[in-house]
Amino acid sequence: MNGEKAANLLKEFQPDENGFYGRYGGAFIPEMLYANIEQLKSRYLDIIAGAAFKKEYFSLLKDYVGRPTPLYLAQRLSAHFGASVFLKREDLCHTGAHKINNTIGQILLAGHLGKKRIIAETGAGQHGVATATVCALKGLQCVVYMGEKDMARQAPNVARMKMLGAEVIPVMSGSKTLKDATNEAIRDWIGNAKDTYYLIGSVVGPHPYPDMVARFQSIISDEIRKQLHEQTGTSLPDYVLACVGGGSNAAGAFYHFLDDRQVQLIAVEAAGHGITSGKSAATTQLGTDGILHGSRSLVMQTEDGQVVEPHSISAGLDYPGIGPLHAHLFETGRAKFLHATDTESVAACIQLARMEGIIPALESGHALAALAQLQLKSTDKVVICLSGRGDKDMENFALEMLNT
């Protein structure tokens, strides 16, 4: 995938052979998953570099997903914030979010590995829908684990997954959200290691998932560079903003800018009701070093090492960890981490709807909300990764409009 560029990336932002970005990453998995992880680890780079894989991947992204997605100079938003604000329209991808860039890549990989049954976890349901979609495309069995609480707040996506032929299994354990759905998917994988491929939706999990997902999502920053160059004569913006839960759209939006130090990378976490409210999902602010879902990263946990239940209005950011690449970007200062509350995100979504005629997902609303926190100059070029569209969140928006 974009081989020359990836090869040029500084070693600092590439995982080592054991999957570590600095001290974050690795594969902390029980022996029951060793053979699967080892198979993936030893084969993923060769498979995705192969000509047949690349041809199918890029042709599906173009003709099925609808890439490249536009890079749109939002005129009224720009005037409002006093800088050139560009929206990377991942919301226009087939299925309504960036998640499908990754599921297309992984479903082709699963095919190369001869796997017949696909499992996935989902929070907001966007990854579940994107997985159900590619399984339908390839005629593969699809099982999606989703927290019971998320199934209630993202009901339209549950219906979409079922219509696409996926089995959606409600997860009742723990906080009944993304963390627990991930646990349950891993348990399924432990029990069905031979025939099943676990299609992880974010840059989390044991190595090589974080690197693999980042590579599949890196198409976002690859396109941004080219499109910005066409539109402005330079491929480097001053800022790239993206929301971060696990961090897949941020990883994709940052990937090809990691070495360009003059580009300020801004990751925006979900503050929930506020960082100190006890109801937040801002992992870099509240987390400490720990192990979650097979990798070492920052984790929201108690002093005893029990993972705490996070909170965010957006199911896609409601996760008590963060991908190891992002923990490394946070630690090294390569990316700056900001945060936005539930309320700020909803307000930013409504603002975008009324100013640009685009209804974004609550997740993306966090990135939009952070615009107000930047000290922008009129010459600044700001790219916001608009990771998904807001159809799934209409109930929340309707409620907010009733209250205001």
Add this chain to the structure above:
Amino acid sequence: MFDQKSSPVLNVFCTAGYPGADSTPEVIQALQESGVDMVEIGMPYSDPLADGPVIQQVNAIALDNGMSISKLFHDLQDIRKEVHIPLMLMGYLNPVLQYGFEKFCSDAAAIGIDGLIIPDLPDYEFEKNYKQVLLKYGLDFIFLITPETSEARVRRLDSLSSGFIYAVATSSITGNENVWEDVIVYLQRIASFHLNNPVLLGFGIKDHKGFHIASKYAAGAIVGSAYIKALSGDSDIKSLTGKFVRHILGEVEAGNL
């Protein structure tokens, strides 16, 4: 650890802080009195990835009961006054890391713990960062193998393990059903490797049949979910444990449980 023992080994798993907040020492004593050869004490965790519903549920109960590694070490400080059989601690890596790995080993050794089982600590990490600490405190470390583990890897994990090798009966989470014909083939294959460590069979062992197969084709068995289930009755720990162990050993019929 049980070099002297020629008869089959029965290792029973319990979860610290279950059924009651303070019942861990009582459970361990009841297991010893019932004739169990070794006890594995599970340290509860919020996200037990390799465990089935039974152990997940008791992990949650134990955490609600206020169980933590600090409390466990406190509860077990005098355990060696009464209990002489080997005691293992089993748990996930994250809580151990938060406690501090070296402090954990030091405190565990001080109360007389014999070894550790941490399924999500991979072998290369173990060798690089943890092996020396375990040696320093004289603790055994047990690796898991599965039917999918290659011969070369089984041998490598055997060379890194001390105490015993934990053979997972079927690649699955805890508390599942086993296909015994496959388990026997697997155990025969492992036996043909003539490993340094004795092999104990775990996962899905819930009755005398499982124990019998584990005893015949390996050094013995580890029983977890089935014991946890048996403990959920409302009579006293001692009698429930006695009945359960006699059932596993084949001394009573299941119907009498």
